[in-house]
Amino acid sequence: MTNLKPKPTTEAERIEDGLRLLEAVHRCRELGWRTVTVDRLVRIANDDAKAMPPNPATAPKSKRGTHYA
Numbered sequence: 001m002t003n004l005k006p007k008p009t010t011e012a013e014r015i016e017d018g019l020r021l022l023e024a025v026h027r028c029r030e031l032g033w034r035t036v037t038v039d040r041l042v043r044i045a046n047d048d049a050k051a052m053p054p055n056p057a058t059a060p061k062s063k064r065g066t067h068y069a
Contacts, residue, residue, distance in 0.1 A: 002042045030056035
């Protein structure tokens, strides 16, 4: 399992992390994903660009559904 990096020290960094996680959850919902793993959320919080779900507007049909979170 991925380890969470240390908590951001400034308010702006904490807000940025929260908004990034919120965007990821919204993308997952738009793609029809029913679950999101804690490991994926930790990777997103750690700024791993590959962990971010694809943009629903441009995502291929193969990424839609319930099997990719």
